[in-house]
Amino acid sequence: MAEDIRQEMVALLPRLRRFAYSLSGSMDEADDLVQAACERALARLRQYEPGTQLASWMFRLIQTIWIDRMRYEGRRRKVSGDGVMETIAFDARIHEQAEARGLLEIVRREVSRLSEDQRSVLALVVVEGMSYQQAADTLGVKIGTIMSRLARARLKLAAAIDAREAGNPYRKETRNEATSR
Amino acid sequence: MKRPHDEILMAYADGALTPEKAGEVERFLQADNEARKIVEAFRRTRELARAAFDAPMREAPPRRLVDTIMTSPAPAGARGSAPPRRMPRWPMARMVMAASVAVIAGLGLGLFLLGRDEESPIALGKLSTDDALSAALTRLASGTPDMAEARVITVLTTFRDAAHRPCREFEMSDTSPTAPRIMAVACRDGSAWRIEGAAWLRAGGANNGGDFAPAGSEGADPLAGLLKRLGAEATLAPEEEAALIAGDWQEKTGE
Numbered sequence: 001m002a003e004d005i006r007q008e009m010v011a012l013l014p015r016l017r018r019f020a021y022s023l024s025g026s027m028d029e030a031d032d033l034v035q036a037a038c039e040r041a042l043a044r045l046r047q048y049e050p051g052t053q054l055a056s057w058m059f060r061l062i063q064t065i066w067i068d069r070m071r072y073e074g075r076r077r078k079v080s081g082d083g084v085m086e087t088i089a090f091d092a093r094i095h096e097q098a099e100a101r102g103l104l105e106i107v108r109r110e111v112s113r114l115s116e117d118q119r120s121v122l123a124l125v126v127v128e129g130m131s132y133q134q135a136a137d138t139l140g141v142k143i144g145t146i147m148s149r150l151a152r153a154r155l156k157l158a159a160a161i162d163a164r165e166a167g168n169p170y171r172k173e174t175r176n177e178a179t180s181r
Numbered sequence: 182m183k184r185p186h187d188e189i190l191m192a193y194a195d196g197a198l199t200p201e202k203a204g205e206v207e208r209f210l211q212a213d214n215e216a217r218k219i220v221e222a223f224r225r226t227r228e229l230a231r232a233a234f235d236a237p238m239r240e241a242p243p244r245r246l247v248d249t250i251m252t253s254p255a256p257a258g259a260r261g262s263a264p265p266r267r268m269p270r271w272p273m274a275r276m277v278m279a280a281s282v283a284v285i286a287g288l289g290l291g292l293f294l295l296g297r298d299e300e301s302p303i304a305l306g307k308l309s310t311d312d313a314l315s316a317a318l319t320r321l322a323s324g325t326p327d328m329a330e331a332r333v334i335t336v337l338t339t340f341r342d343a344a345h346r347p348c349r350e351f352e353m354s355d356t357s358p359t360a361p362r363i364m365a366v367a368c369r370d371g372s373a374w375r376i377e378g379a380a381w382l383r384a385g386g387a388n389n390g391g392d393f394a395p396a397g398s399e400g401a402d403p404l405a406g407l408l409k410r411l412g413a414e415a416t417l418a419p420e421e422e423a424a425l426i427a428g429d430w431q432e433k434t435g436e
Contacts, residue, residue: 006250006251007327007328009250010242010247010250010251010326010327010328010333011325011326011327013237013242013246013247013250013326014237014238014240014242014324014325014326014335015237015238017237017242017246018234018235018236018237018238021234021236021237022230022233022234027236027237030237031243031245031246034246035245035246035249038246038249038250038253039249039253042250042253042254042255043253043254043255045255103229104229104232104233105233107229107230107232107233108233108234111230111233111234122230123234125195126226126227126230126231127230127231127234129231131197132192132197144188147188147191147192148188150191151187151188151191151223152187154191154222154223154226154227154230155187155219155222157226157229157230158222158223158225158226161225161226161229162222
């Protein structure tokens with residue numbers, strides 16, 4: 001059984017990394033979080049109830065570890081420079097336009113400015129594609145709470161994007177701002 | 182009718198309403214420009230936020246994570262708690278590590294470089310259909326790593342080449358942290374997969390994981406040349422890929 005779970009966990013890695021990336025805003029930090037969550041999950045394998053969603057359990061572990069770290073270190077998160085570089089290389093392949101690249105950077109930065117509560121919901125529903133109900137189950141809050149947090153987060157995001165686009169749509173300075181937090 | 186709450190407009194944009202409720206909102210939207218803008222904002226934020234964090238879905242996970250999962254001890258008492266045995270390393274791994282540049286093996290040249298060595302982890306040419314790699318290529322959706330024997334295989338994309346053959350770009354690595362990572366392209370050849378080319382990426386490095394992408398260079402993709410020669414077209418949509426997987430990669434031959 002343990003071996004099946006290991007394999008299932010490997011198969012989940014891209015989704016776990018994506019989730020951790022959207023919480024932390026940095027790929028390096030995301031990989032640390034995923035690593036810690038996998039270690040914790042394997043150490044507590046007996047707490048896992050077979051038949052329940054491994055993904056939800058892992059997401060919750062990642063989120064808990066992230067919140068703990070934030071509290072412990074008492075810091076505001078920062079946008080990591082190398083995380084940004086890495087995704088630029090990637091985005092170049094998918095979204096060919098430089099404009100889209102700049103926009104996605106803005107999105108990442110605005111997501112990093114949301115509250116932890118809002119960001120977790122956004123990560124689960126929008127990035128990960130969970131239903132409102134699944135997100136509610138994963139985070140242990142009511143579906144109404146999920147919906148109001150998510151709506152607020154997205155309207156904030158939309159407003160920030162609009163403001164950027166109305167002002168100075170596409171300039172190199174976005175990079176500098178990202179690294180100088 | 183009063184304008185629905187933002188939460189309802191969001192649920193509408195997300196396709197999370199019942200058909201009746203969605204119909205109601207739709208009728209309302211026809212008359213309210215402002216509400217249409219809000220719905221559009223919800224749609225847009227979903228697309229953008231998804232795209233902004235999509236990078237991990239398009240690359241193989243760092244080996245150190247796979248290694249953690251495969252070797253972290255489970256607590257005493259859990260069944261099957263012994264970490265799995267590592268597979269022996271490929272004899273050529275050291276040699277590859279010594280080379281600081283990816284070896285690119287494509288088409289004729291590659292046959293010479295790689296095809297003769299039985300120990301090399303990937304040989305160019307047709308794969309036997311009962312090969313574990315062949316099975317993985319046939320069955321895996323892009324972006325979902327899976328184990329085939331002791332190797333982790335992640336299909337990165339599916340595309341068609343100039344001859345309209347379905348092809349898959351994939352990454353393969355042993356679970357041992359020192360083994361090389363291999364990126365390769367396989368195309369459908371009759372009822373089998375044919376490895377068209379492969380690049381070995383330097384293993385190890387202090388920072389395992391995304392160590393093969395030197396920042397800011399166009400040549401960061403070691404398979405770019407091969408993809409160009411194959412005449413790779415745009416990545417297939419997930420539905421097209423799913424259809425090919427479901428149909429066991431059989432092409433309709435009637436045209």
